Amino acid sequence: MRRYIKKAPPKAPRDLSRIEETVRRMLADIAANRDEAVARYARELDRWQGKDFRVSEDEIRKVAASLPESFKEDFAFCKQQVTDFARRQRDSMHEFEVETQDGIRLGQKHIPVEAVGCYIPGGKYPLVSAAIMSVGTARVAGVGYITACAPPRDGVAIFPPTLYALHASGADEIYALGGVQAMAAMAHGCVGMRPVDMITGPGNAFVAEAKRQLFGTVGLDLMAGPTEILVIADDSADPALVATDLLGQAEHGPDSPAWLVTTSEAFGKAVAAEIELQLKTLPTAEIASVAWRDNGEIVVVEGDEEAVAVSDEYAPEHLEVMTRRLDFYLAKLRNYGSLFLGEECTVAYGDKGVGTNHTLPTGRAARYTGGLWAGKFIKTVTYQHLSPEASRRIAPIMGRVCHVEGMLAHEITADVRYRRYAPKNA
DSSP states (O other): OOEEEEOOOOOOOOOOHHHHHHHHHHHHHHHHHHHHHHHHHHHHHSOOOOSOSBOOHHHHHHHHHHSOHHHHHHHHHHHHHHHHHHHHHHHTOOOEEEEEETTEEEEEEEEEOSEEEEEOOOSSSOOTTHHIIIIIHHHHHTOSEEEEEEOEETTTEEOHHHHHHHHHHTOSEEEEOOHHHHHHHHHHTOTTOOOOSEEEOOOOHHHHHHHHHHBTTBEESOOOOSOOEEEEEOTTSOHHHHHHHHHHHHTTOTTOOEEEEESOHHHHHHHHHHHHHHHTTOTTHHHHHHHHHHHOEEEEOSSHHHHHHHHHHHOOSEEEEESSOHHHHHHHOOOOSEEEESTTOOHHHHHHTSSSOOOOOOTTGGGTOOOOOGGGGEEEEEEEEEOHHHHHHHHHHHHHHHHHTTOHHHHHHHHHHHHHTSOTTO
């Protein structure tokens, strides 16, 4: 039976009607008025002061030359790690063709999405690594054309490391454009962009709502909410290290949950004390303290099996395990975005470039989906090829099923093949 050392207070239902209506109005405006509307919103919301949204090759070269070599080397390491892993993921996917019966050949093919739009948010934390996770992974998957957008800082230009990251990751074109207007421009092909087939990337509540409303016009990676961490730990773990990792995610924002599930009440209390101690000196304590106060939880369970059950119920985005039984948890856990086994791992490694993708399911979506990967940019399609004899052999079966369903025009398509492929001497 679980019990709580700390439990988050109940959340009042959030009224999203204003955000939904604002985004709906903006998307309709951009769909109707295209470039003029995009430019208007860019001036109003991004404080855009430039002329051309597309970043020139000359500007990209100047930014690349201005950045320290240490950053470029670090970025190259992260990019290599992520794209190597994405390549292994892609290579794990297999096409095949099989003859299931005499004359019936069925097959599976993998076809990359033709055009993808990748959005990198600005905000308080410019997520430079997100360029690798989206653009780099799409490139490995074989996407034909990649458009990238990031908001201009102070209305002038994209944050230089972000611009460098987008270019180095393989974007074909880059636009200094943010928010709802960026999502709509990529979907509809405004301000010189080609329309894309799929959009990726996190953002604020307005960007998330724009993605939701644009779904169908374009495909999506994931609907991302506030980032989450859950740590499963027993008394073999270090309370200070667990506290550090919980606060490391809490700094994302005041709505970021951080959860601890432990088999030891004494350990849970030690972590709680460590969190309060570390908040006194944490550089981002102003944000992390609110996140922990409003969303942090410490759950004590009876044993490892219950820890698995509780964690699977939470279905966290990031799941760290610091226990004596790492192999047990790897085998048993089912619902998570990405798993970090042992104290040597930390979410920051996954976020920045250890190799696995950091675009992961939140809000319990890990119950039914994984995160962004090479396969997300690849369509798995099927085909069939029948001999005349096989077509005639199965036609009566298919026709009868159509008849039961009342789909009489379907039935006719089977019947005509039965007659068409009758033996010539019959």
